[in-house]
Amino acid sequence: MTIASQVRVRFAPSPTGHLHVGNARTALFNWLFARQAGGVMVLRIEDTDVERSEARFESQLLDDLKWLGLDWDEGPDLSGPYGPYRQSDRVAVYREHAERLVSAGKAYLCFCSQEELERDRDEKLARQLPPIYSGKCRALDPVEAQHRRSRGDAAAIRLRIPEHPIRFHDIVHGMVEFSNEVVSDPIILRSSGIPVYNYVVVVDDALMKITHVIRGDDHLSNTPKQVALYEALGWPVPEFAHLSTILGTDRERLSKRHGATSIANFREMGVLPEALMNYLALLGWAPSGGTREIFTPEELKKEFSLQRVTPSPAVFDMEKLYWLDRHYIRQSPPERIEKLAESFFIRARLLPDNPGDRIRAWFAKIVALLAPSVDKLDELPERAALIFDYDAAVAVNSPENAEVLAWPKSGDVLAAFAQRVESDSSAMTPERFRSSMNEVRAETGARGKELFHPVRVALTGSHSGPEFDRLIPILEEGSQLDLPRHVMSVRERLEAFRARRGF
RNA sequence: GGCGCUAUCGUCUAGGGGUUAGGACGGAAGAUUCUCAAUCUUCAAACUCGGGUUCGAUUCCCGAUAGCGCUACCA
8 A cells, every 4th residue: 555655635624614723723733744744735625515615714714724824735726736626526526436336346325215214223222232324225236226226216325334343543543443343334425416524535535645634533433434435445545643622611622602713713803823823733732842832833844743742632721822922922023013903903993094104103102012011912902091091080080099199199299290291391201201200209208109100190090001201202292193082192181180180 | 322532730731660740821929110011030730540560650551430522315
């Protein structure tokens, strides 16, 4: 049994919605394995389920994959030597090989009705036996069966499962063996002429010369049927690698109700693709030594190894993803983060649709100030509330602020500070702010928190926040800009605050 | 029900017949800064259970238990 020496892998999603993290991880491991081996990555669309498949989902899927940073060498959008790459375009191929199996006696026509099968199945279940097909049509005379079919009797095609245990090798699980006693003769072609998943997958993988089938372990139990199919068709059996399931925090298979689980969700949240890729790679794989965790896509291509993939299921941990995302946000060139962040601010109507250079330069300071402390970029507009949403009522009344303002020296500090602000009508600068604060300290005797907190509360509406040196220029410049929402200057804030509460 | 897969800190994992069972996220404490964040330091936290095999098992074998999957003319 020889297999082409060049590695060929495939990712074969069904176009039934957005790409899910579980599938994305499967795609990633395929891609990493292929790229490392200098092999070929095939993208195949499994759209035999006409009920659930939609054309628009296919382009979504490709977009999701591309956003993550994956690419492929053959696929429905690229073609290639073993196309077509959409199962709905391959129906004739499936029929042809199914008939070939019947002619060779490896498969047979089955005339059992749905009701009959169901009854048989229920009966076996009731007697606590494996609910496998009775084999009733196995013994039918082939010539006779063909006659019946040509007379118009509905016939499905079933594969004959061999009378011996089925063994196969799996890179992550080792040797796996199934007794043929528990494997039913599977239908490969429905009486309607539509082929069944477990069959088309084998035909496609074999015809597309796939050498390594890397997929979710929900397919592990289907593999014996597929191995039997390869053998019946006279095709080499590929290597398998069944990847563990990704679970939610409740240890149940990750699904929509666990919140963000599609790649599109993460993109919308402003998670960086390389952070997601890095995180996904860590779900079930660790480098030798097990201490390194930060890997760029290029590094993953070098370090990844299927042999080091764990067989046990993994719980998806949002916090750890965020940790990686924070890391990559800080590592990224500022211009990239600014560009990405911009859309979130435009959507929040904090920036105009087409910000000019002046606004962009100003916005860059906001991003530089806030982005390093954010889990994901969609948190930025909210973090920027201290710039865009100054509310004197909150500054005065919120319980934490009220407490700060009730400190003995708070009133004096604010009065002294206001005096400094009013004495000079030009824009506040960090230098002037610092010297003013020094004067306030000297005048009032307040120091540390009792000096800074009241000012912080009056200016930002919160007793905590970023450094004044960086915040003040943003406030002052922002107040000069033509923005959808006016940004209040230091002076304006102080006045609004004083109007609410004297000092 | 049957079959299969899986089992190390809360989570992701490294390790492997004799180890102080390592790292990371998260948590706690401290240092630092006006505060928050960041940073640094420190701490707590694990081999599912029961039998074997062995001088010695967390590691190998068997079983139990639990979780997940498959058991369709679904994919």
